[in-house]
Amino acid sequence: MSLKKVLVWLAVAFVVFYVIQQPEASATMVRNAGEALGGAASSLAAFVGSLV
Template sequence: MARLKKWLGYALIAFVIFYLLTQPETVGTLVLSAFSGLGGAADSLSRFVNTLLL
């Protein structure tokens, strides 16, 4: 079972590298969307905390 997890991890890493090399614009868009989502979540959290404190 440990060997299977190890090989699946390697396969996943290989797929990600392949995807990065063949679709760089798509990956860039995905990363930008992910960071935008994280920024929005952080903004919402900060507004919530400010509302509690003020």
Template structure:
């Protein structure tokens, strides 16, 4: 098994462990990440819109 595959499996195991041991913190993390992505998408859309004007 390659090192890249082992690291990927360890990362998945850590995420599963984190979600099961701290579900509230995990949901807050997802909400914050989604909010950040939404903000970035809105800023990008505004930038593209200003180029066309």
């Protein structure tokens, strides 16, 4: 098994462990990431709209 596969499985195991141990914090983190992506998309749309 390659080192890359081992690291990927360790990362997946850590995420699963974190979600099980702290579901509220995980939900908050996902919500914040979604809001950040939404804000970035809105800003990009405004920028492209101002070019026209």
